Amino acid sequence: MDKQDQQRFFEDIIEQHKGILFKVGRAYCPDVDDRQDLIQEMMIQIWLSIHKYNNQYKISTWLYRISLNVAISFYRKSSTRAKKYTGLNEQMVETPAGDQSENERQLNLLEQFISELKEIDKALMILYLEDKSHTEIAEILGMSVSNVGTKIGRIKGKLKARFSQLIS
Amino acid sequence: MNELELKKLWQTTNDKLEGSIVINKKNTDDITQVKVHGILGSMKPIKIFTLLAGILWVVIGIVALSPIYVNAFSEANKFFLLSASVQVLLTAIALTIYIYQLTQIYQVEIYDPILQTQKKLVQLKISTLWAARIMVLQLPVWTTFWWNETMLTERGILQWVVPIFFTIAFTFTAIWLFFNIKFENRNKKWFQLIFNGKEWTPLMKSMELLEQVEDYEG
Secondary structure, eight states, X not given: OOHHHHHHHHHHHHHHHHHHHHHHHHHHOOSHHHHHHHHHHHHHHHHHHGGGOOTXXXXXXXXXXXXXXXXXTGGGXXXXXXXXXXXXXXXXXXXXXXXXXXXXXXXXXXXXXXXXXXXXXXXXXXXXXXXXXXXXXXXXXXXXXXXXXXXXXXXHHHHHHHHXXXXX | OOHHHHHHHHHHHHHHHHHTOEEOHHHXXXXXXXXXXXXXXXXXXXXXXXXXXXXXXXXXXXXXXXXXXXXXXXXXXXXXXXXXXXXXXXXXXXXXXXXXXXXXXXXXXXTSOHHHHHHHHHHHHHTHHHHHHHHHTTGGGGGTTTOOTTHHXXXXXXXXXXXXXXXXXXXHHHHHHHHHOSGGGTTXXXXXXXXXXXXXXXXXXXXXXXXXXXXXXX
16 A cells, blocks of 8 residues: 555545544543543644554454554553644534433442542443444454453443442 | 443444544644654653663673683682672562563554453563562672672671671661562552652552452453
């Protein structure tokens, strides 16, 4: 792929899969301004890795790996880059959507539960809620399919307990 | 709310929000102008400064000590010479570990599976402990710089018992710290007291993360 093809490919995947970056960003970073920086760092890492994309994996698997790895680790160290590229801060504009309803309340409870999870549990929870197959979760996280089942079982138990606690 | 309803709620809400995200084309274009930075380019200025100061310290140490070994060894104060040499050597080893760690972190692929990438990153981060262990070994030599051959013969007993006591105490402390500054002791109070600054926060977080990764691998 030459540079122009890479640019086109990058723009296409960002446009088509922006939801992945956005959802991971929301789960790991509740503050909107910090989230802009986090999503910017994810995009930069995607761009810097794009020439190494291996199509043996689904593009979503590849994007989940990068965005989750950035959210878990790189974000803590991204201040240098954020200062260098301040002009990139506004590339994603979130506008409020939806009204306050019972669903919204349930979603708040769910987001509260996710925010309390540890980093890797959070990654698993996002993938579980996204309805990814155990095989794809195993590929993204780098663990066995059977272990995915066990960990999801554990996290569902926590979710159930936390939901009843939060509701009561 | 059951499992399916929960997933549906998550997906529909996020789909709705996703539809409202606007990607700014100009800024996407700007990102495609970002080039891969070298190791130095991706480091914070304070870290570059510390690294350069450390290298300069070692170079000055070598430049200053080498002529003494070559031309004036017999007249030199051996306590000073040995103390300074040990100090420079240990700083050089700690710097080597630090530079090795930086080059390895730089080679980690961000698109590899999460557990694999995170494990590599946190293990490298935790290897900072090795640099700290090497640095604490310097403790006793800071008490022996000013010793000299006439100290034992020409001075009163108190004048050499006190410094020797401090040197022995510093030696024991250094050896004890060298063997005990390790991942397994991260939850001990003395460990958290030593590694209690802002600059150590990523290291402590890395340790917590390694526990999670090991739990997942277990």
